[in-house]
Amino acid sequence: MVGLIDCDNFFCSCERVFRPDLAHKPVVVLSNNDGCVVARSREVKAMGIPDCLPYYQLMERYPNSGIVAFSSNYTLYADMSSRVMAVLRENVPDVTQYSIDEAFLDLNGMDHVDLKAWGEELCRKVERSTGMPVSLGIAPSRTLAKVASKFAKKYPGYRKCCVMATEEQRVKALQLTAAVDVWGIGRRIARRLEYYGVRTAYDFAQKNRGWVRGKFHVTGERTWQELNGDSVIDVDGLDTVAKQTIVTSRSFPGMLTELSDLRSHIANYAARCSLKLRRQNSVCHIVTAFIQSNHFREDLPQYSNSAYRSFLTPTNTTTEIVGAANAALDSIFRQGISYKRAGVMVSGITSGDAVQHDLFTYDPERSEKLRTVSAALDRVNGKMGADMVVLGIQQYRDKGADGKSVKFVNAIRRALKSPDYTTRLGAFTVG
DNA sequence: TCTGGGGTCCTAGGACCC
DNA sequence: TCTGGGGTCCTAGGACCC
Numbered sequence A: 001m002v003g004l005i006d007c008d009n010f011f012c013s014c015e016r017v018f019r020p021d022l023a024h025k026p027v028v029v030l031s032n033n034d035g036c037v038v039a040r041s042r043e044v045k046a047m048g049i050p051d052c053l054p055y056y057q058l059m060e061r062y063p064n065s066g067i068v069a070f071s072s073n074y075t076l077y078a079d080m081s082s083r084v085m086a087v088l089r090e091n092v093p094d095v096t097q098y099s100i101d102e103a104f105l106d107l108n109g110m111d112h113v114d115l116k117a118w119g120e121e122l123c124r125k126v127e128r129s130t131g132m133p134v135s136l137g138i139a140p141s142r143t144l145a146k147v148a149s150k151f152a153k154k155y156p157g158y159r160k161c162c163v164m165a166t167e168e169q170r171v172k173a174l175q176l177t178a179a180v181d182v183w184g185i186g187r188r189i190a191r192r193l194e195y196y197g198v199r200t201a202y203d204f205a206q207k208n209r210g211w212v213r214g215k216f217h218v219t220g221e222r223t224w225q226e227l228n229g230d231s232v233i234d235v236d237g238l239d240t241v242a243k244q245t246i247v248t249s250r251s252f253p254g255m256l257t258e259l260s261d262l263r264s265h266i267a268n269y270a271a272r273c274s275l276k277l278r279r280q281n282s283v284c285h286i287v288t289a290f291i292q293s294n295h296f297r298e299d300l301p302q303y304s305n306s307a308y309r310s311f312l313t314p315t316n317t318t319t320e321i322v323g324a325a326n327a328a329l330d331s332i333f334r335q336g337i338s339y340k341r342a343g344v345m346v347s348g349i350t351s352g353d354a355v356q357h358d359l360f361t362y363d364p365e366r367s368e369k370l371r372t373v374s375a376a377l378d379r380v381n382g383k384m385g386a387d388m389v390v391l392g393i394q395q396y397r398d399k400g401a402d403g404k405s406v407k408f409v410n411a412i413r414r415a416l417k418s419p420d421y422t423t424r425l426g427a428f429t430v431g
Numbered sequence B, C: 001t002c003t004g005g006g007g008t009c010c011t012a013g014g015a016c017c018c
Helices: A010-017 A042-046 A055-061 A074-091 A115-130 A142-154 A167-175 A187-195 A201-206 A209-227 A259-279 A318-332 A364-384
Strands: A002-007 A027-030 A037-040 A068-070 A095-099 A102-106 A134-139 A161-163 A246-256 A282-293 A304-315 A339-351 A396-399 A405-408
Touching: A002 A074, A002 A115, A002 A142, A010 A027, A010 A037, A010 A074, A027 A042, A037 A042, A074 A095, A074 A102, A074 A115, A115 A134, A115 A161, A134 A142, A142 A161, A142 A167, A142 A209, A167 A201, A187 A209, A201 A209, A246 A259, A259 A282, A259 A318, A259 A339, A259 A364, A259 A396, A282 A318, A304 A318, A304 A339, A304 A364, A318 A339, A318 A364
Parallel strands: A027 A068, A134 A161
Antiparallel strands: A002 A102, A002 A134, A027 A037, A095 A102, A246 A339, A282 A304, A282 A339, A396 A405
């Protein structure tokens, strides 16, 4: 058996942990720049407010709803996540973190345990220790555990834990689950399934295996196997394996037209990518920069493009990655476009322990210097706060409140952000 | 005025090899 | 009148996830 434990309305619950006055009030959390609703409390979902609704439309359409909105506070969410995972690891031998708010639990060898009672107690422990409400689904496969966890969340009668152990339970649960709500079946595939008369998870599981394989390839077949109780999707070690691509991208609060501004943003994203590489002890061969105009503004000329630069000797130093990203940017920048979004991707990632040097161009002395600079950046910024020391190009100019030019790094609109309760003493004021 | 960000896996098809 | 067969590797793009 395998368990899937999932935090309830994770971002909203993080905000509520330190705002108990919001316990039964409608709460939403917004994306970067306070753009869209990315998390909704139970009360907000009950009001029929869809996910990804732009914030300004929320305000227009639900003016007196009493909804409390927060800007996203990833520092808080990351810390709350690690607290929840820590409690799980104290109580379960084999935990695989699957996302910021979910983990799979390997329950093999627990045949003698009353999983229902054990699961309920685990959920209580997590909530008692961290303030985070969680739900648990237990079933023979990960896809079924996901289905079970949705039942645990939806119906209070389960007391946070739904165990799907018998064939009867499996059939009933799948009959009550829409195909589109199954892990691995998205909107596209659901639409195609509907064409074939497949509406529920049970309809899909009842189809012939060869038919599924022919129409929906190996991924569809795997989902089919999982729904029929055969555990074939493996996520073990997912949380410890180094990433194969790393992306940092942002939308801007307004729009940008100048190359010099874009260069500063691209430099920030590239610096962030190189930091992520160093954190997982990796190096990359390829750096890609991309820029996009505002696709919502059909009245403006549209343009999006990307370009890459590669290294003969892979690297993770801030200096080299920023330089490569901006060289790529220069080759795709076009005048007369209002840019809304940009980003940097690093790929061709390999281990930093065994770097293959280029025979003809590798300069050990220069490489060592660049590595020393990056290591110093990480030490200072780790101690004094992110972006305390940056490359000059990472700063861009903007107008301050008094109309004078001010330098910023990583400006994002977060008008409604809560304090970093768990990571900054200054978040609490005394008296 | 305002419309998110960061990943993975799979397949088809082209380039190239013998 | 006629134009092989069987591989590998790479990339772009589609689909999915949270």
